[in-house]
Amino acid sequence: MALKKSDLYSSLWRSCDELRGGMDASQYKDYILTLLFVKYVTDKAKSDPNSLIDVPVGGSFDDMIALKGDKEIGDKINKIIGKLAEANGLEKVIDLADFNDEEKLGKGKEMQDRLSKLVMIFADLDFRGSRAEGDDLLGDAYEYLMRHFATESGKSKGQFYTPAEVSRVLAKVVGIGPGTRQDHTVFDPTCGSGSLLLKVADEAPRGITIYGQEKDNATWALAKMNMILHGNEDAEILKGDTITNPQFTAGRELRTFDFAVANPPFSIKSWSNGLENDYGRFELGRPPEKNGDYAFLLHILKSLKSSGKAAVILPHGVLFRAGAEAAIRKELLRRGYIKGIIGLPANLFYGTNIAACIMILDKENAQARTGIFMIDASKGFIKDGNKNRLRSQDIHKIVDVFNRQIEIERYSRMVPLHEIADPKNDYNLNISRYIDSSEPEDNQDLHAHMHGGIPNRDLDALGGYWEAFPQLRNQLFKPNNRPGYSDLTIDVSRVQQTILDSPEFQKFADESRDLTTKWFNDHRDAFISIGTETQPNDLIATVSDDLLARFKPVPLLDEYDVYEQLMTYWHSVMHDDVFLIMHEGWMDAAKPRKAIESKDRKLSETPDLVIGSGRNATKYRMDLIPPSLIVARYFAEEQAKVDELTAAAEEASRTVEEYVEEHTVEDGLLIDAMDDDKINKALTTARLKVARSEGSDPEEIKALQHLIKLYNDEAATKKAVKEAQAALDLAVLEKYGELSEADVKKLVLDDKWRAAIVGRIGSEVNALTMALVARIQVLGDRYVETLGALDALMKVLESKVSQHLADMGVE
CATH class of the missing domain: 3.40.50.150 (Vaccinia Virus protein VP39)
Incomplete structure (x- = not known):
């Protein structure tokens, strides 16, 4: 099972970074990139007999792997690289980094361990299928490292x-x-x-x-x-x-x-x-x-x-x-x-x-x-x-x-x-x-401050919204008694809900969603056909340019903002998914794999699903289809039951907390069960035993018994949640083995990719709507209090102050 590209790169960087010690990144990069080069040409020579780079006997990455633990590993790596350089006229090109430099790599055992680990980091990489064009695992890994080295180099x-x-x-x-x-x-x-x-x-x-x-x-x-x-x-x-x-x-x-x-x-x-x-x-x-x-x-x-x-x-x-x-x-x-x-x-x-x-x-x-x-x-x-x-x-x-x-x-x-x-x-x-390129100034209107009303020029500046929602302006505003000014028809606090409930906004949101769905469906065949010959860069260029073109005529929405939503999802999720499908096929890419746990290489992964507990637990990663998608499509009822039990367990815990809080106040019935301001079932049981033997207040004994019952109820509900969740997790794991290729494609294309992209573009619609709400609220609050109203308030306050002073005998 291939690792996702993003996981591979980040793991590569973390592992290499772990081993660099105090070496400056601008120097360390020479060691890392040289090893990456030797690994690549070695793999390339195995798969391509016409490779322009000749890998001689004793000059391959495999020869480096054989040096693991060798006391003279630094000197021998230099010689391997030297043979490769001499065979291809690359002297003073690939042999500049000295792998036997004790000042940079340490002495004796330290150098031996560091170089052995460094070589093994690259050993698991396989560049035999890497291509120079399109989606290039090696090129992307190289660029990832270069960016990090540049960032670290200052x-x-x-x-x-x-x-x-x-x-x-x-x-x-x-x-x-x-x-x-x-x-x-x-x-x-x-x-x-x-x-x-x-x-x-x-x-x-x-x-x-x-x-x-x-x-x-x-x-x-x-x-x-x-x-x-x-x-x-x-x-x-x-x-x-x-x-x-x-x-x-x-x-x-x-x-x-x-x-x-x-x-x-x-x-x-x-x-x-x-x-x-x-x-x-x-x-x-x-x-x-x-x-x-x-x-x-x-x-x-x-x-x-x-x-x-x-x-x-x-x-x-x-x-x-x-x-x-x-x-x-x-x-x-x-x-x-x-x-x-x-x-x-x-x-x-x-x-x-x-x-x-x-x-x-x-x-x-x-x-x-x-x-x-x-x-x-x-x-x-x-x-x-x-x-x-x-x-x-x-x-x-x-x-x-x-x-x-x-x-x-x-x-x-x-x-x-x-x-x-x-x-x-x-x-x-x-x-x-x-x-x-500066944004227009938000000018204040003195007349509006004095006499009230929102200037129409401020509303006219929101013309893009009125173009998209032709009836909304009249719904929100009415003419003021002074020409050139308007008043809100509703309280400013109700602006957001009024816009969201507007049929025009709902129609706009629906049309944007339908446009995205239509775009996705039109490219569905291209997504279904992803395979070993797919060029991911060409694929995303084609579909993203089409999305941008379709949203260009849509009023209000910036087509480049819509495009960015797709591209962000591509870089964070889809690119990895396409990589897996290309290299593993739809069915194998969808199979659960055991999560990597390696203290030595610092490559441990967070599992998506854990079956069992303690030392017997088995941790799984689901790279292509997360368990949440399986649950949503096939186990909605079981998940609802788990949610119901979880809610019951949370309520049981709240009941315990409230009861404890009520009776652990000063002179409370449970105060004697506390130890260092703490209370739990063990302390409560111990206090109940003492209270009974001492013939304590019956009300205290009754309270202790009730609290123990609450603790038991809480434990029972939590156990029920744990058992239900374990059963659901096991059913989900088994379901992966029952999926057909059609099931996998439907889960990935519809439940994962399309749903995510539609949701992300929908967020753009919501964001621009919230921008309109915020602007109207600013304008509404800005001019709500006129100079006359403030003056009247001032007179009222002055009168009150005068009356208070008179009451105190102050003239």
């Missing part, structure tokens, strides 16, 4: 990895797509670990030729391994400083490419150290000596063919800084090289917390360009630990809006070049000059 060492979400945006806006040919070229002059280039390659289904350069030796090695791990063995990744020592040259000229993407280091001060040949890169102006942002941008521009396109991540300063940068920016605009600018949220990147932007360059028809398309996407993100992250909806919206050049108020617009060149702007590209 500001100074986290720049080897561009967040996958940002990489996807660059890949989709640079112009690569289904029409891209395999002989088209893409170049990243500061490629880091290569993650950005690989995201670009994902956008080219027919393939694309990859080129990259990286300055840091260890990061360059990661990039080389990353390319091989993702099936891009032919990618040309060279080492060196891009500005002072560009590797992709043709004589005294730079080689040119069809596309370029980059996330260069921000505002580097030493960019020109050792610069001898500028290769004509600075013909539009020389960047300032203490800031290298434009040095990288101009290098990329020079590296593009005459119709080439690029997407580059840069700090916002390049858009507005003065001096030499302003002169370069002016020339770029005059020549039409800048196609667009996308402002991103702050704190997305691992190397810095500042906000960045994406600048899109396009040489094709540059002279004919008359405007720059700008997007302010700075508000679209979700918090993820100590960083921000683009959501699926943020990525899709940015890409849709940019590629289709859609203008949206406070989000995007095509800015004419003559507006940018106007003296008041003087070629300043600061996005806030051209797009005001």
